[in-house]
Amino acid sequence: xxxxxxxxxxxxxxxxxxxxxxxxxxxxxxxxxxxxxxxxxxxxxxxxxxxxxxxxxxxxxxxxxxxxxxxxxxxxxxxxxxxxxxxxxxxxxxxxxxxxxxxxxxxxxxxxxxxxxxxxxxxxxxxxxxxxxxxxxxxxxxxxxxxxxxxxxxxxxxxxxxxxxxxxxxxxxxxxxxxxxxxxxxxxxxxxxxxxxxxxxxxxxxxxxxxxxxxxxxxxxxxxxxxxxxxxxxxxxxxxxxxxxxxxxxxxxxxxxxxxxxxxxxxxxxxxxxxxxxxxxxxxxxxxxxxxxxxxxxxxxxxxxxxxxxxxxxxxxxxxxxxxxxxxxxxxxxxxxxxxxxxxxxxxxxxxxxxxxxxxxxxxxxxxxxxxxxxxxxxxxxxxxxxxxxxxxxxxxxxxxxxxxxxxxxxxxxxxxxxxxxxxxxxxxxxxxxxxxxxxxxxxxxxxxxxxxxxxxxxxxxxxxxxxxxxxxxxxxxxxxxxxxxxxxxxxxxxxxxxxx
Amino acid sequence: xxxxxxxxxxxxxxxxxxxxxxxxxxxxxxxxxxxxxxxxxxxxxxxxxxxxxxxxxxxxxxxxxxxxxxxxxxxxx
Numbered sequence: 104x105x106x107x108x109x110x111x112x113x114x115x116x117x118x119x120x121x122x123x124x125x126x127x128x129x130x131x132x133x134x135x136x137x138x139x140x141x142x143x144x145x146x147x148x149x150x151x152x153x154x155x156x157x158x159x160x161x162x163x164x165x166x167x168x169x170x171x172x173x174x175x176x177x178x179x180x181x182x183x184x185x186x187x188x189x190x191x192x193x194x195x196x197x198x199x200x201x202x203x204x205x206x207x208x209x210x211x212x213x214x215x216x217x218x219x220x221x222x223x224x225x226x227x228x229x230x231x232x233x234x235x236x237x238x239x240x241x242x243x244x245x246x247x248x249x250x251x252x253x254x255x256x257x258x259x260x261x262x263x264x265x266x267x268x269x270x271x272x273x274x275x276x277x278x279x280x281x282x283x284x285x286x287x288x289x290x291x292x293x294x295x296x297x298x299x300x301x302x303x304x305x306x307x308x309x310x311x312x313x314x315x316x317x318x319x320x321x322x323x324x325x326x327x328x329x330x331x332x333x334x335x336x337x338x339x340x341x342x343x344x345x346x347x348x349x350x351x352x353x354x355x356x357x358x359x360x361x362x363x364x365x366x367x368x369x370x371x372x373x374x375x376x377x378x379x380x381x382x383x384x385x386x387x388x389x390x391x392x393x394x395x396x397x398x399x400x401x402x403x404x405x406x407x408x409x410x411x412x413x414x415x416x417x418x419x420x421x422x423x424x425x426x427x428x429x430x431x432x433x434x435x436x437x438x439x440x441x442x443x444x445x446x447x448x449x450x451x452x453x454x455x456x457x458x459x460x461x462x463x464x465x466x467x468x469x470x471x472x473x474x475x476x477x478x479x480x481x482x483x484x485x486x487x488x489x490x491x492x493x494x495x496x497x498x499x500x501x502x503x504x505x506x507x508x509x510x511x512x513x514x515x516x517x518x519x520x521x522x523x524x525x526x527x528x529x530x531x532x533x534x535x536x537x538x539x540x541x542x543x544x545x546x547x548x549x550x551x552x553x554x555x556x557x558x559x560x561x562x563x564x565x566x567x568x569x570x571x572x573x574x575x576x577x578x579x580x581x582x583x584x585x586x587x588x589x590x591x592x593x594x595x596x597x598x599x600x601x602x603x604x
Numbered sequence: 605x606x607x608x609x610x611x612x613x614x615x616x617x618x619x620x621x622x623x624x625x626x627x628x629x630x631x632x633x634x635x636x637x638x639x640x641x642x643x644x645x646x647x648x649x650x651x652x653x654x655x656x657x658x659x660x661x662x663x664x665x666x667x668x669x670x671x672x673x674x675x676x677x678x679x680x681x
Contacts, residue, residue, distance in 0.1 A: 337636050357642065364645075364669050365636040390663035398667070510642070539646045539653070540660050546650075563618050566647060570620065575643050581650040 110260065110279040111180035112251035115141040118325045122298075127322070128170055129347050130236065130330040135170045137325065140177070142247035143170075143238060147178020149245040151209065154230035158183035159258035160208035162230075165198055165218030167191040167332035168308050168317065169236040175211050176308070176318065180261065180279060183254040184209075187262045187274075190309040192334065193217065197272070199224040201264055205274055205468065211239070236332055254279045262468060263311055265410040266513035274468025275311075275410045282413075284462030285315045286323035288435035289406070289415045294351065294379060296320055301376070302328040303349035305335055305358055306511065311410040312383050316353040337365035341372045348376035355384040355511035357542055359403065360391055366398060377401045383408055383415060384511025386499035388541030389427030396424070405429050407497070409458075411477060411484050416458045417497050428496040436460040438497070439483070440490055453500045456490045457483045505598045507536045509543055512576040516598055519545055519579065522572045526565060528555035533588045535601035539580055547579035548601050550587060557584035607656060607678045609671050615655065616640065619647035634669040652678075 115137075118127065123138035135143070156162060162179040164186055166172035172188065179186035187205055189198060191213070198221035202210060209230035212218035222231045232239050254260050260279030264272040290296040302321045306313035321328040329347035331339065340362060344352065354362070359382060366372055380395065380403045387405035395403040402422070407429040408415035416438065419430035432438055440454030441447055448454035459482050466474040477485045489500040507514040516534035523532045530552040537546035547565065551557045562582040569578045589600040609631050616626045616635075621644045629638050636645060649660050652674070658681050659665075668674050 336641070360666065361636050361642060361645065363666055365634045366669075367634065367637075390661070390666055394663060394666045537650075538661065539650045540665065542646070544646050544650070559618070566620060570643065578643055580646045581654065 107256070107278070107280050108253055109181060109183065109251040110254075110282055111144065111177045112249075114283075114322045115144055115177065115181075118322060121325050125325070126327045128173055128328055128330055130169055130332065133170065133237075135173075140173065143174045143242065144177035144181055145247050145249035146242050146245040147174045147238070148181035148249045148251070150232075150239065150242060151178060151182055151184065151230065153245070154209070154232065156182065156184050156209045156230055158252070159255060160184045160229075161205040161259075161262065162186050162209040162211065163198070163202055163205065163207045163218075164188045165191055165193060165210065165212040165216060166234060167213070167236065168313070168330040169332045170330070171234045171236050171238045172308055173318065173330070174238050174242075175234065176261070180254075181249050181251040183252055183258070183260075183279075185259045185262055185276070187264070188309045188314065189218075189264060190307060191216070191218075191332075195221045195224070201272065201274075202228070204272075205262065259468070263309070263314070263410050263413075266515065273470050273473055275413075275464045276466075276468050277413050277462070277464055281462035281464075282314075282319045283323050284460075285319050285414045288433040288460070289315075289408075289418060290320045290323065292434040293404075293418050293420055294320075294381070295421070296324050296326065296351070298325045300324070300326045300351055301347060301349040302326060302351050302353070303331075303343060303347060304328075304353035305331070305340055306353060306355060306384065310384075310511070311408065311413050312353065312355075312415075312511070315413070315415075316351075316381070337361045341365070344377070345371065345373045350376060350378045351381065352377050352379075353381045353383075356382055356387045356391060357385070357510040359387070359395060360540060360542060363391065363395055363398060374399050374401055379404060379421060381406060385508040385543065386429065387426075390541055392424065392426035406433075407456075407488070407499070409484065409486060411464045412458060412460065413462055413464065414460060416460055425496050428498050429490070430497065431495050432497075433460075440492055450492050450494070453489050453491045455503050456486045456488045456497070458486060459483045501536070501602070501604055505535075507534075507543055507545055509545060509576040512574070514545060514577050516545070519547070519569070519573060519577050522569055522577075523547055523549065523565060523579075525572075526568050528552050528561055529565070530555075531588055533596045533598050533601055534579065535598045535603070537581065537603040543604075544580040545577065546601075546603065547582045548585050548588065549582055551584055605656065605658075605678055605681050607675055609675055612671050612674055615651050616644065616648055619651050620644045621648070629671060631671040631675075635671065636669070656681075
């Protein structure tokens with residue numbers, strides 16, 4: 104069996120030797136050099152070891168993107184533990200689920216955060232560490248040297264959680280070395296990343312896309328990345344781009360639409376530093392792709408990847424952008440489009456996309472049922488996305504299941520329906536995709552309860568009701584009242600018949 | 605078709621924007637720069653399509669930023 108060196112140790116060493124005083128990360132007014140990053144990550148590894156964390160242990164990081172989150176992620180990797188970055192704003196019960204599901208030994212989160220409260224709901228945590236944006240208190244007391252061992256090939260190197268159709272997120276473990284796979288085909292072959300690039304991602308490190316663009320890609324070439332801790336709106340994103348002058352900007356279609364709708368060069372929005380804008384997470388509408396380039400003068404490249412792949416396997420290429428398409432195969436990847444029987448379909452016929460390449464997740468964490476559905480024999484990943492291929496370009500044609508991809512998040516209609524059914528005026532409901540402004544949004548199809556009066560007032564009331572109970576991306580943007588829901592002969596609701604795409 | 609700025613303010617409230625915010629929005633400045641957020645905005649667009657029968661899938665609709673832009677766009681339909 105091949106023994107791989109410790110990926111974090113290699114990356115940190117290589118950058119510290121090549122350009123110690125260069126900025127690795129920018130956050131707020133502060134700069135973290137490659138030298139300081141190497142020292143601080145080593146300190147973090149020593150701190151975790153002193154607190155009882157060992158190789159293979161899962162370390163859940165519920166941290167905003169910041170110096171603290173990068174130090175923690177790389178520190179845990181140096182120790183050959185398994186960092187599990189989750190969204191900093193994840194509700195308490197979701198963090199508790201992930202702590203239990205992953206069998207975590209450690210939780211690192213800001214003091215007084217919902218994640219810290221979740222630590223009280225689970226047992227077995229050896230280490231609960233409060234951590235501010237800069238890092239945990241007392242980190243400087245630990246040695247800045249750490250002799251990292253190669254990771255065990257059997258233990259996960261890092262793990263991300265991906266939403267599931269039933270609402271139970273699935274752990275997606277990856278080997279340490281997978282962190283660098285995106286730098287080969289997508290980073291090197293498509294984006295042409297180089298040391299003098301400055302990366303800036305609106306997607307957080309708890310998403311594969313954010314971890315790739317804020318950690319994997321920039322560290323692989325010794326570049327600089329800017330980090331934004333909060334939930335960025337258009338104004339904050341423009342301010343950050345003007346301030347940090349990134350060359351590459353990574354964002355999702357929903358936010359690109361909002362950015363375009365707020366773009367005011369006359370008010371000081373300055374995108375002149377950007378050489379490319381990248382989009383992933385959900386299909387980029389054709390008009391948005393074109394208008395972005397027209398209005399800002401910067402090319403917007405749509406790509407398609409997944410947490411399971413920890414990579415982008417379809418992507419447009421600079422100067423060859425085809426708006427409305429997720430692009431062409433990324434070097435090193437293979438793709439198949441298949442019909443329901445699993446047979447390849449010809450160009451022009453929609454098929455279910457399957458992808459194969461290096462660095463994919465071999466199995467979900469403790470979920471053999473879901474693994475059998477998605478990780479197919481021969482190393483193929485089932486994506487659940489329908490595509491049409493024409494002359495090497497891939498065009499998204501929706502999902503092959505009931506899941507919605509909204510604002511780059513997977514949304515299960517089941518959870519939204521459950522929340523709405525708690526309202527006394529709702530007898531039955533089904534949630535399906537509708538296009539607003541070219542982007543997929545949840546639409547609620549509601550059968551009103553006896554005595555309830557369907558109309559504008561009730562629709563507005565249900566939208567508000569949903570917002571009090573659900574995550575932003577899960578909230579229906581529209582309520583339609585119907586007499587009955589379409590069903591199969593066995594009574595199963597046919598959500599696909601309600602889609603308005 | 606004509607729609608007044610005040611009609612649009614009322615639709616924003618229906619889409620979830622707080623009435624006091626909707627009242628004081630500068631009609632000539634981008635909505636998304638004045639506190640209308642990523643949840644309100646798609647609901648507002650969906651309501652516009654439903655009530656006024658306009659299609660915002662039109663590529664031109666992507667340059668609509670302010671209340672005045674929306675009113676003008678609807679007026680031209």
